[in-house]
Amino acid sequence: MDTAQTVQRSTQQSVEKGRSQHKIPRDVETDIAYLYEVLPQLSQIFRITDKIGEGTFSSVYLAEAQMTDRSRRMFALKHLIPTSHPVRIAAELQCLTVAGGKENVMGVTYCFRKEHHVVIVMPYMEHQTFVDIVGSLSFEDVRHYIFHLLKALRHIHKFGIIHRDIKPTNFLFNRQKREYALVDFGLAQGTPDTQIELLKELLGLDNAPRSVFGEKNVNRTNSHKPGTDKVEGLLSKPKRDELIPRKIVSTKHRSVPVRIPLNQKQKAPTETQKPKPTAVNPSLTCNCYMTDRICNICLSRKQQVAPRAGTPGFRAPEVLTKCPNQGTAIDMWSAGVILLSLLSGRYPFFKASDDLIALTQIMTIRGSRETIEAAKTFGKSVVCSRELPRLDLKILCETLRGLRSWDDGLLPTEFQASHNPAEGKQDAGSPAKKHKSSLKSSAELQEMGWDKVPDDVYDLLDKLLDLNPATRINASMALQHPLFRDMTD
Incomplete structure (x- = not known):
């Protein structure tokens, strides 16, 4: 049996075992199977039982693993979306490894990476919504x-x-x-005197123009993404001594007016509804001051870039x-x-x-x-x-x-x-x-x-x-x- 068949069988067994414990919605079942597929090494250590969170940049899964003392412990697996910039992924990991694990800040146990898929493993804390x-x-x-x-x-x-x-x-x-x-x-971002080295890099990265894919401009013809080596560096320092894998796997300043609508019920126009800014003489005086409308002069002004x-x-x-x-x-x-x-x-x-x-x-x-x-x-x-x-x-x-x-x-x-x-x-x-x-x-x-x-x-x-x-x-x-x-x- 070749490697692909082995991974497929292992994936199917993991999903079936998770299903036997409690009923998993079909869409969640599909997501879990996909995660096993893109990161096969997960199936050799974890039994993923549920999807417990989903955001714009990641999905979080609940998983179980056997420890060296033969006990079983629950973990949260955070799967980062593939379009996340490597430096941002590495910066998140560095925040967790340097500041996490104490003073009510979540720590990190381990991290898996295969190609552009990254999963951060953290202790699971049962909590209330x-x-x-x-x-x-x-x-x-x-x-x-x-x-x-x-x-x-x-x-x-x-x-x-x-x-x-x-x-x-x-x-x-x-x-x-x-x-x-x-x-x-x-x-996360860093202050000017941050101790997190990779957050310093992000200060420059976050000011770069975005590509149509939603991430900062990256040369996609280059197989080596900027920052990938930093991810690898962090991945090479796992804290997984207590985990028992089924098989050991190698893981590689200007004043800008902000106008408040006079009538709360009059909603601001959406991006598609807004008229396109026209070229105007910059010396013209704004004529929407103290009104409930925004004039073309204001609309034509260059938007100030700032973290939002x-x-x-x-x-x-x-x-x-x-x-x-x-x-x-x-x-x-x-x-x-x-x-x-x-x-x-x-x-x-x-x-x-x-x-x-x-x-x-x-x-x-x-x-x-x-x-x-x-x-x-x-x-x-x-x-x-x-x-x-x-x-x-x-x-x-x-x-x-x-x-x-x-x-x-x-x-x-x-x-x-x-x-x-x-x-x-x-x-x-x-x-x-x-x-x-x-x-x-x-x-x-x-x-x-x-x-x-x-x-x-x-x-x-x-x-x-x-x-x-x-x-x-x-x-x-x-x-x-x-x-x-x-x-x-």
């Missing part, structure tokens, strides 16, 4: 959750790593064991306004949005179709004047067609959670009209469009400690959601906040 538990967490649960998230951020920021995609699905949480793990460094990674709803103001100088403060903003969801019981809190609507939503909470002033500090001019007041975070969270009555009139009438469930359907452009958690009774809220929430937590929330990245609290300072005075670091 955030959307299913956000409304049932006690205040003490919330305090511990944000404390451990801040510990993970302090740790990676110490290495000069900007995660750039902090959100609940990237911070795994086991409620029963109070275990936490920050995952997915696929979008992250997930909608968690992007900081400086990301939304395309500020070129972005640092670890963007991760702190995202942590603030998570805390806002935890305190209000609303997830997702911000949900917008584009960056302008997202910036508008931030203004409805933090105030338009404050947002405009903050933007000036990082070289951006934000124009809002009407003034939006800054909301009291404590009143906001307590009202949304049901600790205060909407009839108290402590929130602006316009805000109540779009967020009060009693007022009917929420505005599509409003924060917290979907209320994923059901409101608890007064007795339940008291039992969960929500009637005795200290003001300290709202002070921390205010510091995390500081509109100015230069004054936004960092992770080290946040961990010293009075909210955590009785917690051991």
Whole structure:
């Protein structure tokens, strides 16, 4: 029997064994079979049982392997999409190997590569889905959750790593064991003084033009992709001593106006709807200032290139306004949005179709004047067609959670009209469009400690959601906040 037949039989046996354990959807079954096919060495060590995650750049599978002590352990296999640039893959691996495995940051066990397919093997941590538990967490649960998230951020920021995609699905949480793990460094960037060498390379790579394939321009006629040797270098340092393979396998600055629509219901045009910019005299004065339209002069201006990674709803103001100088403060903003969801019981809190609507939503909470002033500090001019007041975070969270009555009139009438469930359907452009958690009774809220929430937590929330990245609290300072005075670091 030739090698191809052996691999095919091994693949089929692995899939059949996985199917016998629990029913696997047919599409997942197909994906698992494909993964075994493109990386045959996986079938000699792992029994892949399920697909547990899928994103733009990768898919994650659950797998089982036998250890040297004859016990069986579960692992998460992250299969990176083939179009990922080798340097980015290597940079993600380096982040995991240098900073992972401690301080609530996921580590890496091993990595497989065959041609352009790469699978990162990590310990599997059983966890709960955030959307299913956000409304049932006690205040003490919330305090511990944000404390451990801040510990993970302090740790990676110490290495000069900007995660750039902090959100609940990237911070795994086991409620029963109070275990936490920050995952997915696929979008990470480095600070100017980063200790991760490959992140320094990405600073230049991320500014290169993209090809039609969605990755940075690469000479595809060359069989050796730039950065491949760096991947190989990391692959040659496995941590697989405890794994028992069935067979040992060798694995080789300028001010740009941001216009906010006057009417929230008037959605910004999509890319296909936007008129094509026409050549205009650059000396002409913009004629859409303080209006709800964008003129051709503004449309014809060259777009500023700036990092825009992250997930909608968690992007900081400086990301939304395309500020070129972005640092670890963007991760702190995202942590603030998570805390806002935890305190209000609303997830997702911000949900917008584009960056302008997202910036508008931030203004409805933090105030338009404050947002405009903050933007000036990082070289951006934000124009809002009407003034939006800054909301009291404590009143906001307590009202949304049901600790205060909407009839108290402590929130602006316009805000109540779009967020009060009693007022009917929420505005599509409003924060917290979907209320994923059901409101608890007064007795339940008291039992969960929500009637005795200290003001300290709202002070921390205010510091995390500081509109100015230069004054936004960092992770080290946040961990010293009075909210955590009785917690051991």
